[in-house]
Amino acid sequence: MSDATLDKLQRRFDPEAASGMHDVFQFHFTDAGNHYLVVNDGTLGIHEGEHDDPSVSLSLSSETLKGIMSGEINGMSAFMTGKLKATGNVMLATQLTRLFPGH
Template sequence: MADIASLLSEFQKGIEGKDTGLGATVKFDFEGAGCIFLDGKSNPNTVSDEDKDADCTLSMSMETFEQMRSGEVDGTSAFMQGKLKVSGDMSIAMKLQSVMDALG
């Protein structure tokens, strides 16, 4: 399982400097392991490990994130099972497939 530093590096390689089309800020909160902040309002997009307020915050374990990334579980299932919590604008969470695709 990835740690927050390697995951941040993957986000930066896959997303930073590109336009995801999100038009919003998103925080991935990994339950005490750290967070990743994606500024999809800036063009090109930027990624950091800053713990800032976002338009949409996704809270989950690193394990759940890895399962979602690998396709083992989808976001809807993780949400319904209580493994993924979404706060803020839910419509932004629905647009995150392009972000997941950019991570490979």
């Protein structure tokens, strides 16, 4: 995952949407390293590597993530077609577009 993508996530983060949330999103990128996002009551931390106990783990390419974040790819159809694999609390994955609204 490029630093530009990480910066974009940080900029797009909506603290109000994350109010009261305490969750860890683990990303396993098929074309980049592993990163995880720690959402803690309106704050966002982005870290490289593996978290011991993520709320949800997502496996996908960085391109697929970009598409989902931009709205060009429907997250549910990415899941159905195998572009996105999720384990753990998969319902949390549906919160990503709310936490990182576009434009």
